[in-house]
Structure formats: C-alpha cells, structure tokens
Amino acid sequence: QSVWGYDSDNGPERWHENYPMAKGDKQSPIEINSKDVRHDASLTPWHASYDPGAAKTILNNGRTCRVVFDDTFDRSVLRGGPLTGAYRLRQLHLHWGSSDDHGSEHIIDGEKYAAELHMVHWNPKHGNFAGALKQPDGVAVVGIFLKVGKTPKAEIKRILEEIDNIKTKGKEAPFQHFDPSILFPKSRDYWTYHGSFTTPPCEECITWILLREPIEVSADQMAKLRSLSKNGENEPVNPLVDNWRPPQPVKGRIVRASFK
Numbered sequence: 440q441s442v443w444g445y446d447s448d449n450g451p452e453r454w455h456e457n458y459p460m461a462k463g464d465k466q467s468p469i470e471i472n473s474k475d476v477r478h479d480a481s482l483t484p485w486h487a488s489y490d491p492g493a494a495k496t497i498l499n500n501g502r503t504c505r506v507v508f509d510d511t512f513d514r515s516v517l518r519g520g521p522l523t524g525a526y527r528l529r530q531l532h533l534h535w536g537s538s539d540d541h542g543s544e545h546i547i548d549g550e551k552y553a554a555e556l557h558m559v560h561w562n563p564k565h566g567n568f569a570g571a572l573k574q575p576d577g578v579a580v581v582g583i584f585l586k587v588g589k590t591p592k593a594e595i596k597r598i599l600e601e602i603d604n605i606k607t608k609g610k611e612a613p614f615q616h617f618d619p620s621i622l623f624p625k626s627r628d629y630w631t632y633h634g635s636f637t638t639p640p641c642e643e644c645i646t647w648i649l650l651r652e653p654i655e656v657s658a659d660q661m662a663k664l665r666s667l668s669k670n671g672e673n674e675p676v677n678p679l680v681d682n683w684r685p686p687q688p689v690k691g692r693i694v695r696a697s698f699k
C-alpha cells in the first residue's frame with residue numbers, strides 16, 4: 440500500500456482511493472479566469488501580525504519544504520479579508536515544478552507560475568488543528584505566486600539558504616527569528632474562494648486568499664528549491680520537483696476579488 444505522493448503510482452489521480460474527499464465538490468487548486476471573478480466591495484483588507492519568535496524549524500518531509508511555527512496561542516495571526524476572527528499561523532510550505540514554466544497549483548488566466556507558497560492558518564474557535572480541519576471555516580491559506588525574474592526578492596533567500604541543511608526526507612533544522620510577512624508583495628489585492636487542502640486528506644476546510652501580485656525569485660533560487668530530494672539519506676536520489684496538484688472542478692463556486 441504505497442503512501443500518497445506525486446508519482447504515477449501514488450499521484451493525484453489515485454488519491455481518492457484512500458482519501459474519498461479528493462473527489463469532493465469543493466476541491467483545490469482551481470483555475471481562475473478573470474472573466475468569471477466577481478469583485479466584492481465588501482471584502483476588507485487582510486492583516487497579518489506575525490511574531491518572528493514563533494518560527495521554530497524548517498523541514499523536508501519528502502513532499503515539500505515546510506517552516507513550522509508555534510501555534511499554541513494567538514502569537515502569529517491573520518485577520519480580515521474574508522475571515523471572521525483571528526486565524527493562527529501554523530506552517531508555510533511551497534509547491535514547485537521541474538522547470539520555470541510550471542509548478543504553481545492555482546492557475547491564473549492560463550498562467551502557471553514557477554512555484555506557489557502557502558501560509559497555513561487555523562481557526563482557534565475549533566480548539567485545535569485536528570478540529571479545525573473538520574470545519575468549513577477551519578483553515579485559511581494565503582497563497583503567494585513565485586515568478587522567475589531579474590530582481591529577486593531578498594527575503595525568500597532566508598528559506599532557500601536553509602535548503603542545504605534539509606536536502607533529504609526527514610531532515611529538519613532550527614529556523615528562528617523569521618517573520619514571513621516580509622514575503623508579501625506590495626499589493627494586498629487578492630482572490631478568495633472556498634476549497635480544500637491540495638494534498639490528502641483533501642478536507643474542504645479552507646478559505647483561500649490568493650495574492651494577485653507574484654513575488655520574484657531568481658532562476659538560481661528555483662534551482663536551489665529543485666535540489667531538494669524526496670528520498671531519505673543513503674537512498675537513491677529522487678528529486679523533489681512537481682509536487683503540485685492539477686486544477687480541480689470549480690463546480691459552480693464563485694471566486695471573489697478584492698479589487699476591480
């Protein structure tokens with residue numbers, strides 16, 4: 440019984456065999472077409488107030504590179520936008536491709552970005568993360584697109600510098616004094632819709648907040664990300680690339696925009 444992944448024998452087309460939610464009506468990611476988006480003037484700006492001291496470790500779990508934060512109290516929270524209340528930052532991670540022309544999970548007007556960064560928050564009114572992922576308003580994920588360009592954003596460097604210490608599956612390193620809000624682009628414009636985890640168990644508990652403005656990374660930084668391995672130490676090298684789920688059926692959902 441192979442654990443889920445992104446290969447032909449355990450990839451997105453087969454996740455539903457062990458995770459029936461994968462065939463639900465509110466799955467993520469999706470393709471966003473501007474012509475179908477509805478501007479919602481009632482959408483207020485979102486606000487993140489993160490404590491750099493909440494950052495704990497960075498790890499390679501064989502499927503992504505993840506930074507974990509202390510979420511035992513309202514220390515780093517996201518408010519506003521489509522959200523009611525303060526959602527606690529739990530972790531951030533990325534999805535990327537084997538080349539610069541693809542890798543993001545959400546696709547905007549046919550455009551795929553080289554990578555997509557997810558900042559995962561949960562609603563403490565549901566007690567803990569396990570409880571939150573069973574609720575439609577349980578989790579909020581801020582998605583930031585990464586585009587390869589000439590003027591890379593310096594702040595992403597901090598994450599990529601750690602890559603050398605977590606090359607193989609299971610490797611973890613301390614990652615402290617990091618405020619992920621430095622990764623935000625200038626514009627606060629966003630799209631929002633209701634969806635799911637883009638990985639098993641694919642629970643439909645996520646309010647997605649996708650930032651319209653991508654941040655820039657360099658080709659070298661993308662190569663760095665692609666130097667991560669799915670395999671454990673002393674196992675045959677299996678590059679950690681293409682850890683993205685293809686777009687899922689929109690099924691009548693409305694995507695709202697905070698901007699005109």
Ligand SMILES: C[C@H](CNC(=O)c1ccc(S(N)(=O)=O)cc1)Cn1ccc2ccccc21
Nearest residue numbers: 557559568569572580635636637638639640
């Ligand atoms: C779902 C959880 C592991 N998965 C995630 O937390 C997760 C977060 C964000 C995304 S994405 N790509 O959509 O942003 C995908 C997966 C495992 N898990 C299952 C039950 C459970 C209970 C407590 C703690 C962890 C638990």
Ligand SMILES: [Zn+2]
Nearest residue numbers: 532534557637
């Ligand atoms: Zn993700």
